[in-house]
Amino acid sequence: GAGVSQSPSNKVTEKGKDVELRCDPISGHTALYWYRQSLGQGLEFLIYFQGNSAPDKSGLPSDRFSAERTGGSVSTLTIQRTQQEDSAVYLCASSLGGGAGPYNEQFFGPGTRLTVL
Amino acid sequence: AQSVAQPEDQVNVAEGNPLTVKCTYSVSGNPYLFWYVQYPNRGLQFLLKYITGDNLVKGSYGFEAEFNKSQTSFHLKKPSALVSDSALYFCAVGYNFNKFYFGSGTKLNVKP
Numbered sequence: 001g002a003g004v005s006q007s008p009s010n011k012v013t014e015k016g017k018d019v020e021l022r023c024d025p026i027s028g029h030t031a032l033y034w035y036r037q038s039l040g041q042g043l044e045f046l047i048y049f050q051g052n053s054a055p056d057k058s059g060l061p062s063d064r065f066s067a068e069r070t071g072g073s074v075s076t077l078t079i080q081r082t083q084q085e086d087s088a089v090y091l092c093a094s095s096l097g098g099g100a101g102p103y104n105e106q107f108f109g110p111g112t113r114l115t116v117l
Numbered sequence: 118a119q120s121v122a123q124p125e126d127q128v129n130v131a132e133g134n135p136l137t138v139k140c141t142y143s144v145s146g147n148p149y150l151f152w153y154v155q156y157p158n159r160g161l162q163f164l165l166k167y168i169t170g171d172n173l174v175k176g177s178y179g180f181e182a183e184f185n186k187s188q189t190s191f192h193l194k195k196p197s198a199l200v201s202d203s204a205l206y207f208c209a210v211g212y213n214f215n216k217f218y219f220g221s222g223t224k225l226n227v228k229p
Contacts, residue, residue: 003160004160033215033217035219041221042123042207042219042220042222043161043207043209043217043219044219045216045217045218045219048215048216050215056215056216059216091160093161097215103149103168103211105151105163105166106153106161106163106217107163108153108160108161108162109160110159110160111160
């Protein structure tokens with residue numbers, strides 16, 4: 001079956017512009033995660049959705065970052081007024097979620113490489 | 118604070134030799150521990166997890182990991198390394214509200 005897809009695969013933008021990154025999770029997966037992977041760094045947890053709800057937004061780096069999920073499926077990560085330090089690979093993952101919580105393995109998308117000039 | 122540490126940026130091993138990739142964690146409560154692998158130009162893939170039960174967990178591609186509560190470690194192991202195992206390996210711990218903490222990654226180089 002189809003895996004997690006993300007678009008665009010690459011995004012180059014100018015400092016100060018807004019960008020939207022999209023994630024399509026695996027069908028039936030209720031949990032969805034966003035991470036950021038900077039060069040030479042590990043994965044930085046950004047936000048988690050269970051259905052359309054995000055119970056913990058504390059991982060978002062600043063108020064320029066926001067995310068939403070509609071219909072329990074597609075999610076969009078928006079970065080406003082991008083800065084050069086936002087340059088990274090943004091990864092999305094989905095899992096079965098629900099009551100099983102952190103027991104479930106995550107399936108990762110290929111990522112969106114964001115470059116802010 | 119919850120955290121995961123992978124003390125080695127890189128591990129080099131000869132093909133056919135056993136390999137170990139180290140991971141230690143710090144979390145309040147019961148840890149839910151995972152290993153993921155990232156092959157070049159490919160997304161992260163799940164290898165194995167520890168939730169409860171036997172301390173030795175077996176996963177994909179012949180990998181296994183041992184949960185050691187007293188040492189707060191979850192080292193990844195394989196009895197005989199393959200060149201194709203060369204990749205970036207991440208340890209992760211699951212925590213409250215489905216929050217996950219990932220280590221910084223260890224690059225495994227297996228030489229023929």
